[in-house]
Amino acid sequence: DPDISPSETLPDTDSSVFHKRYLKEIRELGEGHFGKVTLYLHDPSNDGTGECVAVKALKQENGYVPDGWMKEIEILKSLDHSNIVKYKGCCTELGGQVVQLIMEFLPLGSLREYLPKRKLGVPQCLMFAQQICQGMDYLHSQRYIHRDLAARNVLVENDSLVKIGDFGLTKYIPEGEIYYRVREDGDSPVFWYAIECLKESKFSFSSDIWSFGVTLYEILTRCDQRQSPPLKFSEMMDEPRGQMTVMVLIKLLEKQLRLPCPKDCPHEVKMLMEQCWASEPGQRPSFTSLIERLEAIRR
Numbered sequence: 001d002p003d004i005s006p007s008e009t010l011p012d013t014d015s016s017v018f019h020k021r022y023l024k025e026i027r028e029l030g031e032g033h034f035g036k037v038t039l040y041l042h043d044p045s046n047d048g049t050g051e052c053v054a055v056k057a058l059k060q061e062n063g064y065v066p067d068g069w070m071k072e073i074e075i076l077k078s079l080d081h082s083n084i085v086k087y088k089g090c091c092t093e094l095g096g097q098v099v100q101l102i103m104e105f106l107p108l109g110s111l112r113e114y115l116p117k118r119k120l121g122v123p124q125c126l127m128f129a130q131q132i133c134q135g136m137d138y139l140h141s142q143r144y145i146h147r148d149l150a151a152r153n154v155l156v157e158n159d160s161l162v163k164i165g166d167f168g169l170t171k172y173i174p175e176g177e178i179y180y181r182v183r184e185d186g187d188s189p190v191f192w193y194a195i196e197c198l199k200e201s202k203f204s205f206s207s208d209i210w211s212f213g214v215t216l217y218e219i220l221t222r223c224d225q226r227q228s229p230p231l232k233f234s235e236m237m238d239e240p241r242g243q244m245t246v247m248v249l250i251k252l253l254e255k256q257l258r259l260p261c262p263k264d265c266p267h268e269v270k271m272l273m274e275q276c277w278a279s280e281p282g283q284r285p286s287f288t289s290l291i292e293r294l295e296a297i298r299r
């Protein structure tokens, strides 16, 4: 259109660049081993009409930015799926020495806050479970493993939509590789870990399936903390008071002990959950097949 000058068509700023001066801290949303997630109001017109965003920041040791952190930002930026939290941009400080990840804010929080408050029926629980499988199936199709799939990392958009909300431990699996071996331990979510992860730190697409099984258990218990995986596994130990060590958990899993079936869990779902916890990684279903099976059960 000849009479519109180029400057009128170009956006004056890249909408994925957020300036610190327009970000007003509201409250902390979560704390992790390596950093935290905080709720901010992004208010460039400074009149309170801005939008809420979730900002993930690393605890900065003397200014260097761990390369794994830039990786997490690149991963989320590259993902585009209705069951994965949306990347909005970055906020840099000190000439790029500090980089913060800006994501969409889902005020209903994670399943851990949402499910205990809303007594959802089994059909809606299975709809959420299927959506998690759809997000994870997409993540696996991009050759990423999540390594921290749990109800605490699944966000609720509304009564009929959930999204995978955090990718802090996500890793890329190169073509032709099957496993990702970890060195760092951090505060590993061992009660969501497959047996081969506990024994050999070997993570794979199949170990995400195991974690999905534990997440499905959490959903069907409506994230009742009295039935939480850490508590349930500790009860299954001989001395229930003792601090559960990874060794005791491995022994328990090697004896084929598993989390109990939640009270209103349909038989087909019990079968599906137990297949996710097969000792042999190759015996576990894929997210593609889990989607089909959950679809069939919900019908």
Ligand SMILES: C=Cc1cc(F)c(CN2CC[C@](CC#N)(n3cc(C(N)=O)c(NC(=O)OC)n3)[C@H](F)C2)cc1O
Binding pocket: 029, 030, 031, 032, 033, 034, 035, 036, 037, 054, 056, 057, 058, 085, 103, 104, 105, 106, 107, 108, 109, 110, 152, 153, 154, 155, 164, 165, 166, 167, 168, 169
């Ligand atoms: C540096 C590493 C690190 C730091 C952390 F704090 C956590 C833990 N954190 C993850 C993000 C979290 C849960 C999820 N998914 N969440 C995101 C939103 C959102 N986008 O709206 C939200 N909303 C909400 O609570 O609304 C009331 N919660 C919640 F902050 C816990 C994990 C980490 O790897």
